[in-house]
Amino acid sequence: MKKEIKKRDKMPRLNAVINHELYQKYYERIRSCETDRIFCCHQMNHLLDVARIAYIKNLEEGLGYEKELIYTAAVLHDIGKSFQYREQIPHEIAGEKVARRILDSLPEEVNFTDEEKELICLAVKGHRRRHEGMQQIEELFYESDKRSRMCLSCAAEKKCNWDKEEKNMEITI
Ligand SMILES: [Fe+2]
Numbered sequence: 237m238k239k240e241i242k243k244r245d246k247m248p249r250l251n252a253v254i255n256h257e258l259y260q261k262y263y264e265r266i267r268s269c270e271t272d273r274i275f276c277c278h279q280m281n282h283l284l285d286v287a288r289i290a291y292i293k294n295l296e297e298g299l300g301y302e303k304e305l306i307y308t309a310a311v312l313h314d315i316g317k318s319f320q321y322r323e324q325i326p327h328e329i330a331g332e333k334v335a336r337r338i339l340d341s342l343p344e345e346v347n348f349t350d351e352e353k354e355l356i357c358l359a360v361k362g363h364r365r366r367h368e369g370m371q372q373i374e375e376l377f378y379e380s381d382k383r384s385r386m387c388l389s390c391a392a393e394k395k396c397n398w399d400k401e402e403k404n405m406e407i408t409i
Pocket residue numbers: 278282286313314381
């Protein structure tokens with residue numbers, strides 16, 4: 237029997253984050269820093285690639301994270317990138333601070349719980365590198381972030397200093 241396909245899920249908390257003035261400010265800074273960048277960029281198409289990969293992995297592996305939490309962590313995960321470009325501050329460190337400020341100043345009707353905020357901030361802070369004692373949400377975002385890059389069709393692949401083994405030269409998720 238044909239199953240009805242759901243049209244869409246609204247995600248008001250995610251959209252409140254994207255429309256937050258701090259988010260807009262730091263997103264715009266990333267955009268302007270990346271105007272002439274030939275390597276991977278950190279704008280909305282990348283952020284949503286990470287969101288979708290993370291959500292697929294979440295479903296396939298039965299991790300049980302809520303969809304809006306995954307999408308919110310994904311749109312925030314690189315929000316500190318301009319600090320790295322401009323001041324050499326690691327983007328996951330700067331990003332966690334910005335994420336926390338945004339999450340702590342959302343209007344009540346679109347607020348995340350404290351537990352959700354902690355998970356989102358952990359994803360932002362822990363997504364960049366493998367490290368000792370890595371938690372599940374950090375691993376989910378580390379893997380999704382790395383797998384989102386399409387090295388196989390990238391014009392700058394030869395000039396990119398990513399490890400050869402790390403580059404996505406075939407399609408995998
Ligand atoms: Fe990323």
